[in-house]
Amino acid sequence: MATYKEIKGVTVQTKDEDPVVFAGSWATGGSLNTGRESAGTSGTLTSGQYAGGYNITANVENYNGTSWTEVADLNTGRRQLRAAGTANTANIVFGGDTSGGLPSGPVTNTEVWDNSSWTEVNDLNTARSKMASSQYGSTTAAITVGGASSPPNYNAAVESWDGTNWTEVAELNTTRRLLFGSGISTSMIASSGQASPGNVTSAESWNGSTWTEVSDVNTARNSGGSSGVSNTSSLIFGGNLPPGTAKTEDWNGSAWTEVGDLGTAEFDNDGAGTASDAWSAGGNGYESRTEEWSFPPPTASALTEGQIFLSGGTTLKGFGKAAGIPATTWSSGGSLNTGRNSASGMGQNNSLAIAAGGYNGTANQAITEQYNGSSWTEVGDMNTAKSTGAASGQAPYQNSIMFGGSPTVANAETWNGSAWTEVGDLNTGRRELGGAGTLSTAALGFGGQASTDNLASTETWNGTAWTEVGDLNTGRSEVPGGAGSNTAALAFGGNPNRALTEKWDGSSWTEVGDLNTGRMSTAGCGFQTAALCFSGESPVTGKTEFFDGSSWTELNDLSQARRYGAGSGSASSALSIGGLNPSSSVLTTTEEWTADNALSTVTVS
Numbered sequence: 370m371a372t373y374k375e376i377k378g379v380t381v382q383t384k385d386e387d388p389v390v391f392a393g394s395w396a397t398g399g400s401l402n403t404g405r406e407s408a409g410t411s412g413t414l415t416s417g418q419y420a421g422g423y424n425i426t427a428n429v430e431n432y433n434g435t436s437w438t439e440v441a442d443l444n445t446g447r448r449q450l451r452a453a454g455t456a457n458t459a460n461i462v463f464g465g466d467t468s469g470g471l472p473s474g475p476v477t478n479t480e481v482w483d484n485s486s487w488t489e490v491n492d493l494n495t496a497r498s499k500m501a502s503s504q505y506g507s508t509t510a511a512i513t514v515g516g517a518s519s520p521p522n523y524n525a526a527v528e529s530w531d532g533t534n535w536t537e538v539a540e541l542n543t544t545r546r547l548l549f550g551s552g553i554s555t556s557m558i559a560s561s562g563q564a565s566p567g568n569v570t571s572a573e574s575w576n577g578s579t580w581t582e583v584s585d586v587n588t589a590r591n592s593g594g595s596s597g598v599s600n601t602s603s604l605i606f607g608g609n610l611p612p613g614t615a616k617t618e619d620w621n622g623s624a625w626t627e628v629g630d631l632g633t634a635e636f637d638n639d640g641a642g643t644a645s646d647a648w649s650a651g652g653n654g655y656e657s658r659t660e661e662w663s664f665p666p667p668t669a670s671a672l673t674e675g676q677i678f679l680s681g682g683t684t685l686k687g688f689g690k691a692a693g694i695p696a697t698t699w700s701s702g703g704s705l706n707t708g709r710n711s712a713s714g715m716g717q718n719n720s721l722a723i724a725a726g727g728y729n730g731t732a733n734q735a736i737t738e739q740y741n742g743s744s745w746t747e748v749g750d751m752n753t754a755k756s757t758g759a760a761s762g763q764a765p766y767q768n769s770i771m772f773g774g775s776p777t778v779a780n781a782e783t784w785n786g787s788a789w790t791e792v793g794d795l796n797t798g799r800r801e802l803g804g805a806g807t808l809s810t811a812a813l814g815f816g817g818q819a820s821t822d823n824l825a826s827t828e829t830w831n832g833t834a835w836t837e838v839g840d841l842n843t844g845r846s847e848v849p850g851g852a853g854s855n856t857a858a859l860a861f862g863g864n865p866n867r868a869l870t871e872k873w874d875g876s877s878w879t880e881v882g883d884l885n886t887g888r889m890s891t892a893g894c895g896f897q898t899a900a901l902c903f904s905g906e907s908p909v910t911g912k913t914e915f916f917d918g919s920s921w922t923e924l925n926d927l928s929q930a931r932r933y934g935a936g937s938g939s940a941s942s943a944l945s946i947g948g949l950n951p952s953s954s955v956l957t958t959t960e961e962w963t964a965d966n967a968l969s970t971v972t973v974s
Contacts, residue, residue, distance in 0.1 A: 383679040387686065387968065393617070393645075393664040394629045395606075399436040401650055403428050404657035406637035407592070409452035409462040411504050414646040414661060416456040418482070419639065422651060423448035425467060429482075431457040432648065432659070441486050445478045449498035451513055451550075453506030453530075458484040461508045461530065464516065466498035474498060475518050479535070481508050493535050495526055501550025503557045504641050505598045508532065510554040512575065515562065517546040523565055527580075529554060539579055543571050549605045551597030558583075558600045558620055561608070563591040568610070572625070574600040586625045588616050589743070594640030596647035596662075604628075604644045604662065609636035610743060613653060617662075619644060632660055686970055694915055695941055695964035698925045702944065702959035703744040707736050710949045710956070711756035713804075714892070714937030715769040715784070716740070719944045719961045722937045723748070723784065725771050727947065728756040730955045733775065737789070740944065740959070749788045753780045759804025761812040762851065762894055762937055770809040770830065775800035777819060781830070783809040793834050797826055803851035805858035805873075806830070813855040813873065816863065818846035823864060827878070829855050839877040843869055847889035852900035852916075859900050859916065862891040866907055870916070872897060882920040886912050892936030892945060899940040901962070906932040909951040913962075915940060927960055940964070 401419065408422035415434035420443060421427065427446035430437040443462065450465030460482045466474035477492035493513065500516025509532030518524055525541040541559060548562025555577035561570060568589035573580045586605065593608025601622030608614055615630035631649060635656070640649035647662040677687045702719070709727030712734075716722025720742030727734050735754040738745040751771070758774030767786030772795055773779065779798035782789040795814060802817025802824070810832030817824050825844035828835045845863030852859045856875035861884055863869070868887035871878040888905035895901050898918035904911060904927060911927030927945055934948025934956070943962040950956055 381677060381679055383682045385681065387680050389665045392629045393662060395631050395660040395662050397632065398648060398659035398661040400659060401437050401657040402430055402439055404655040406651050406653055406655060407448045408639050408651060409450040410639040410641045411452040411454035411460045412457045412641050414642045414648050417641050417648055418457040418460050419650055420452055420462050421447050421450050421465060444480055444487050444489055447476060451500055451502035453502050453504055453511035455505055455507065459508050461511055463513060464493055464497045464500060491534050493528055494537055499546040501548045501559050503550065503552045503554050505552060506554050512554045512557055514550055514559045515541055515545050515548050541580055542573055542582055543569060545569060547591035549593060549595040551595045551603045552599050556599040558603045560605060561586045561590055584624050586618055587627055590614060592636045594638045594649045596640055596642040597644045602644040604647055606640065606649055607631055607635040607638045633658065684970055686968060694922050695924065697962060697964045699927050699960040699962055702961040704957040704959060705745050705947055706738060706747055708955040708957035709734055709947050710933035712935040712947055713758050713760040713771050714935035714944060714946050715760045715762055716937040717763060718938050718942035719963060722944055724935055724946045725751055726755050726758055726774065751782055751789045752791050753778065757801045759802045759814050759851065761806025761808060762804065763807045768809050770812050772814055773799050773802045773817060795828055795835050796837055799824055801846040803860050805851045805853045805855065807854045811855045813858050815841055815860055816845050841871055841878050842880055852893050852895040853897040857897040859897050861893065861902050862888050862905060864889040884914055884921050885923050890932035892934045894936045894938045894943050895940040901940050901943055903927055903936065903945055904931045904934045904948060929958055931956060
């Protein structure tokens with residue numbers, strides 16, 4: 370047997386103290402005296418400034434790390450302006466909107482703060498609002514980026530401030546407004562924002578003379594807060610997807626990493642500081658809320674996903690998204706274009722998936738929709754309209770297979786990312802069956818109904834043909850849940866309201882720990898050692914349970930109880946798709962499940 374070192378190239382480290390989760394956290398700070406949104410912000414966690422904002426105001430407040438204090442007003446009240454400065458004693462603000470928006474709203478006004486009053490200085494060359502800036506700049510060196518002017522509503526223009534004048538410099542590669550920005554005048558990062566017709570994920574790095582496209586952010590959004598001191602250290606938080614989000618992402622110069630969420634989902638919030646010590650204040654609806662951000666100290670040893678080590682020299686531990694019982698809740702995702710139940714979901718996570726087939730309340734469907742993490746888009750239809758089929762749920766969405774279904778068919782089709790192709794039929798046509806698999810060339814189908822009987826028969830697919838293999842111990846139908854691969858699968862639930870779970874080892878099924886709540890018409894996803902079961906009946910439920918390889922644990926329920934929904938993804942990144950609500954109405958709703966990394970003990974045998 371190969372050793373860990375032979376497989377990984379390194380030995381397992383021994384650590385006296387467990388590393389910490391490098392995810393950071395937000396905590397409640399002092400409230401603004403005047404709640405508002407879309408301001409110009411600058412400074413640090415202990416010396417910050419919040420200037421102007423909506424509803425069009427000249428009000429300015431300084432933060433000392435504990436509370437906000439009102440100081441002298443701007444000469445020109447405005448919203449959607451930008452600012453730069455390393456402390457609340459010397460800052461510069463510029464641009465913004467003095468009315469209700471385009472076409473007459475954007476201004477060129479620039480003002481400098483000397484710790485007692487505001488002085489008007491030379492204007493921007495182009496009136497604009499909704500731009501980004503080098504927040505950690507100074508009264509003698511700053512950059513303003515992109516935004517909205519009249520016309521155009523979106524632009525790529527960039528201007529540099531030298532303490533006296535604004536000068537137009539190299540434009541952004543991607544035209545946008547309501548973007549995020551942080552850094553200094555010679556080292557800045559500009560990311561995400563709104564480009565006609567929607568939000569973008571692109572990020573660009575500024576070295577003082579040119580913009581270079583770098584790695585995209587994970588979640589496209591606009592109108593949120595940012596902090597950071599250079600193009601290699603930045604943080605973005607909140608923003609409009611829509612609606613508002615609590616997501617926070619850290620930039621380390623090469624990649625964006627999702628870290629600890631804001632305490633409250635927000636947009637039109639603003640902030641400042643560094644990537645390790647920052648604040649977010651205000652927000653849509655004239656919020657006065659302030660939150661303070663902190664990372665673990667730089668001397669702390671940080672946990673990284675996939676890490677494994679000996680804790681105290683005795684206990685083997687691992688860190689990852691499926692390293693323990695997932696601690697998370699379901700959240701709303703984008704709605705299907707065509708509401709339906711009994712569709713089949715395919716995909717490895719909740720940001721790339723497809724939903725195929727289903728029943729819209731009138732007829733079986735051939736419709737296929739693809740999910741990008743926020744919205745569904747219709748793509749190529751299946752060759753045969755059907756519902757209550759099964760699929761290789763763990764396959765990459767562009768390398769999937771769907772098989773069986775209602776009306777009782779043996780038909781199987783593979784998806785290559787753009788079109789469906791008919792392949793070899795099942796040996797036994799059936800509907801309401803369960804399925805598992807990792808590719809369009811490796812799948813497992815089990816149970817279901819051919820006429821009136823609940824089937825126990827199991828078939829495995831090798832990319833060319835289906836082969837009958839060992840039967841389930843208990844035949845069942847009503848869309849029994851399925852997870853895993855064609856050599857290591859799970860079957861759970863089923864008609865009539867079964868809690869029974871069986872594990873497949875490539876040749877036979879073995880009964881293992883039952884679900885806490887017996888049900889049929891469930892959805893499921895994941896692997897044999899880390900799976901989710903959610904929704905089902907009777908009665909119609911939103912219950913969610915996690916399987917760790919031996920037993921089930923109840924987790925947070927779906928927001929919408931449903932039956933005959935589809936599921937895809939993993940135990941750490943899943944989708945619940947469509948279905949029927951308790952009154953049997955067809956749903957378009959999607960819910961997303963995203964688990965954080967966790968540290969847990971690794972059991973070996």
